[in-house]
Amino acid sequence: MIDQALNWVDERLGVSKSGKKFLDKIFPDHWSFMLGEIALYSFIVLVLTGVFLTLYYVPSTKEVIYHGRYLPLVGQRMSEAYASTVHISFGVRVGLLMRQTHHWAADVFIAAIAVHMIRVFFTGAYRKPRELNWIIGVTLLMLAIVNGFIGYSLPDDLISGTGIRIAFSITESVPVVGSYLAFFLFGGNYPGTAVIPRFFILHVLILPAIIAILIGAHMGLLIRHKHTQFPGPGRSEDNVVGSPLWPNFAAKTTGFQLIVFGALFALGGLVQINPIWQFGPYLPYKVSYAVQPDWYMGWLDGALRIMPSWEFAGFGHTIPFEVFLPGVVLPAVTTLFFFAWPFIEERFTGDHALHHLLDRPRDRPLRTSFGAAVLAFYVVLFGASSTDVIANFFHITLNTVLWSFRFLVVIIPVVVGIVTNRICHDLAGTARPREARPRRMPNVIVRSDEGGYETYPAPLYPEDETPELKPEPVPVRIEQGDLSNG
Amino acid sequence: MTDGERFADVQGSTDISDSAEMSIDYRREGGDSFPDPRLAPAARHPEKVERVILALFIIGLLGFAAFGALYWHGGRQPQLEGVFIGVGLMSLGFGLSSWGKYLMPRGPFVEERHPLAGEPQAQEVFKEALLGRGEYVVKRRGFLVGVMGLATTVFAIVAAFPFIRSLGPTPGDTLDKTSWKRGSRLVTADGRPVRADALEVGGILTVFPEGHAGSAIAQTVLIRAADVSITTKPGRESWAPRGYIAYSKVCTHAGCPVGLYQEQTQQLLCPCHQSLFDVLNGAQPVFGPAPRPLPQLPLMIDSEGFLRAQRGYEVPIGPGFWSRS
8 A cells, every 4th residue: 555655656646766865864863953844833923823814804994993802992993904813812712822822823934934944043053055055044034024014014003104204204204216216115204005005015915925935945955065063983074973863863853843833822822922912012212212123123223322313414415313323324334244254253263165064163263253252242232122111110210211222232242242252262172072972970979887978970871982973874663672571 | 789789679679669570671682672772762761652642642632632522612712722721742753753752763964965066077077167158259249248237226226115115105294293383273193173161280280283174293292381381491481371381292313102191290201212301391202202391382371261282393293204304
């Protein structure tokens, strides 16, 4: 039966030759390789829950009167977009679970990409031949952030509406063409009626399609290049050591996928996120206190807050640098700089060799301390998106908080860079890779007949004595003895 | 006591806690039952792991069943829904990944990596095939390719027109104007005209020009100051009758509504990025990223006692843009 089926498929698709090779593909066993998987599986949750949401969401700013299950809003005027989002939350079975899971999955998706990227950076996994995959990854991060922002704008609630207004102002700030760009994006002056349907089609079709294609390319290149690996016994630039795709990795990663799914649904059910019914519908003249975007927009919001008011006005023109620099130049420079990083490093080190073995961060103090400083810069900007909350919480004036951040955004990266560099040098060469480290040996304490104590190192387990096994190619079949009497 | 004896003693005592009689330690037994130790499972006691996995799968099954029952029952219990489906998926997931992690040959296994780039000779052959074949017959190949490229470029530009230009109108002078006109009556968000006794001293109200209630662009904040002859800036002597001051509510930084009024300090705060404007001093920014004061709307009181705009704003409201002079 199975023979027949395999034969049928093989004669039409020719899977047996390349398929065997694919089943033998080796995946290194290191926890840090899971981070990208979290991103991938969150994306799948985003697509599944997102499809559900599109069945009920209405991308329209047409004004309606709410008559739904959520009593505090009954009789209020609001956009169809907002009304349908409230309906999803309270009127559709498992609607709120799906909405909240979708939002959580977006936050986790972007976080996983960011942490994955940090891992790739600090271990030097982007080096030749993987520069293109690094660029695809950076593009994915940026697209994910943009699509996240557009996504949480769709409910047209009070907080997201304010975010759209800021997006209009940022677009408007571009010299020469800014107001044209803003008018084209919004179909006229703010607020207009076009932005919600346009954001909708960007959010559910155009950007997800690009993201899906890029994920495909990202993984295609991963297979083409094969995995990187940390140095260790039996590992070299010419091989990959770990578990085969079939059955080890397939079972592990499918299980892990279900764990990610489960965790996201549990979060979506248990931990409230974006309760738009509390914010109320968007009215352009209303605003709520402590307006903050989703976490991944925090660095941009923080930059907007701490930027001094350096508007240029003259020669009949205005360049609002206080918005243009943090809102446009900062993300553009960030993206271009990340794109260029592998090539900058290659130019700097003069190292044009292929690299499949990963660096340990401490062994590359310059890169590691520079990366830590850059990371610290964005973390400080993220912190600056909470200036008002910090001022309230610690009972200090907003002025103090603002000026502190203006200095900290320079000081902290420098300090972090210096300290990291120091730590790297102190740690350099101290620890060997995990695989080569001996098992921690417990001591045995023996009391003698006279009441004295003696200690000895614990005896070796048999596998402690066996030398590190030399990795072998995956066998076609796993031969097994009789399990019952070993 | 020799080392060997000590070894034996300790072995004896630890074996009991390991309940070695009941299960076979595959890792310690090493390759006994497998021709190659790499093929032994990663777990010491596979049959124990197998039991745990079975339990996890059953928990998963129960979670899904509970979710189904809850949904059938009417749902709308997001917490329970999330717990049931979450526990179901996670149990199944932990079971499956344990299977892969503990009950599969522990390896390590290896695969060779082959160089990506071809040999120089193969590269040369590829280059020949790529470029050489094109030289067949055609004489002015470069010229033809150039014209073809030009045509394609023009197509790309022309094709982009509708996708950009049709998206919206050009700004023109839209950004310089609001719907405030000479004599516009001030109305509230629900369209009621505002009388000169509408506010107490220190009161605040969001107003719009009549016929444009709720406008995002024309929204204006009306504040009543204690000083009935307040002049917020030289040249604005008649702009604030009976202490009524009106400023554009659109922040000059990023366009958020400047909605928070601190009566004690007479300051308007934008909640988005914390720009502060001094109400009694022409809404001059005193703090934060806003570069310009909020434009002030000159007011008057008509014979019926309604507040009206003397005229529209003199400067464009809101954030900066290129053509703002």
